[in-house]
Amino acid sequence: MSKVxxxxxxxxxxxxxxxxxxxxIRWRWFKNWLIALVVRKFDVNxxxxxxxxxxxxxxxxxxxxxxxxxxxxxxxxxxxxxLMPADGKMSQAGVIRGGAIFQAKxxxxxxxQLLGDEAAAAPFADGGFANVYLSPRDYHRxxxxxxxxxxxxxxVPGRLFTVAPWGVEAIPRLFARNERLVCHFxxxxxxxxxxxxGALLVSGVETVWAGEEIPAYASRPxxxxxxxxxxxxxxxAEMARFNYGSTVIVLWPKGAVELAxxxxxxxxxxxxxxxxxxxxxxxx
Numbered sequence: 001m002s003k004v005x006x007x008x009x010x011x012x013x014x015x016x017x018x019x020x021x022x023x024x025i026r027w028r029w030f031k032n033w034l035i036a037l038v039v040r041k042f043d044v045n046x047x048x049x050x051x052x053x054x055x056x057x058x059x060x061x062x063x064x065x066x067x068x069x070x071x072x073x074x075x076x077x078x079x080x081x082x083l084m085p086a087d088g089k090m091s092q093a094g095v096i097r098g099g100a101i102f103q104a105k106x107x108x109x110x111x112x113q114l115l116g117d118e119a120a121a122a123p124f125a126d127g128g129f130a131n132v133y134l135s136p137r138d139y140h141r142x143x144x145x146x147x148x149x150x151x152x153x154x155x156v157p158g159r160l161f162t163v164a165p166w167g168v169e170a171i172p173r174l175f176a177r178n179e180r181l182v183c184h185f186x187x188x189x190x191x192x193x194x195x196x197x198g199a200l201l202v203s204g205v206e207t208v209w210a211g212e213e214i215p216a217y218a219s220r221p222x223x224x225x226x227x228x229x230x231x232x233x234x235x236x237a238e239m240a241r242f243n244y245g246s247t248v249i250v251l252w253p254k255g256a257v258e259l260a261x262x263x264x265x266x267x268x269x270x271x272x273x274x275x276x277x278x279x280x281x282x283x284x
């Protein structure tokens with residue numbers, strides 16, 4: 001059976017629930033073995049972690065969602081800079097052309113499919129996007145690219161295909177098919193959307209405003225309205241985290257942001273680096 005066929009056949013949610021349970025086991029010998037295995041296999045840099053001893057974490061999940069030392073990441077000093085939301089590798093970045101977002105050679109998906117709502121996608125017509133892949137070695141917290149006030153979220157049900165590079169190249173519309181949390185913010189350049197995309201063995205997505213959002217896995221789209229609740233997050237502030245590697249996608253409107261450069265596929269990126277420059281700011 002090919003890797004792609006296996007991805008379709010696997011019981012995604014069962015395996016991810018199992019991974020969630022394993023990640024929270026407190027047996028010292030087991031969690032130490034698992035943590036040491038991942039540190040060695042993926043060459044995890046513990047020197048930049050707030051707790052540099054990997055075996056000091058009470059569970060594998062605590063290790064995976066570890067904080068960094070103060071100053072380990074800093075935002076681009078230009079106040080006009082839209083920031084990279086996470087450590088990882090740039091999967092793709094560019095223009096949303098005719099409503100379509102480029103995934104990989106031969107594959108694309110629409111903004112409406114990704115956001116789970118045609119009307120919600122309309123403000124991003126001909127706008128821009130960036131798609132950052134977090135590998136198991138990366139820092140797994142996602143930070144705000146720009147100051148924004150949370151307007152609403154939509155938990156979109158779906159599969160949990162791998163988001164590893166080979167899966168992105170082989171599985172059509174992958175990011176628009178996986179379970180995901182769509183977060184809409186209002187900013188002084190217009191709407192900003194940050195999408196936390198789940199993946200196989202990703203045991204959860206958490207936000208700073210609501211705690212654990214995934215699981216539970218959704219059987220239908222789950223909308224939450226935050227208008228008037230004053231959930232405002234500053235540029236570079238932590239907004240969410242993955243309990244294992246996955247992907248975060250950022251969308252912005254046409255003309256709002258100029259990409260800092262032509263990012264290449266699989267180019268390493270760092271939280272806080274310049275993703276683009278905001279071209280026009282308006283009073284909120």
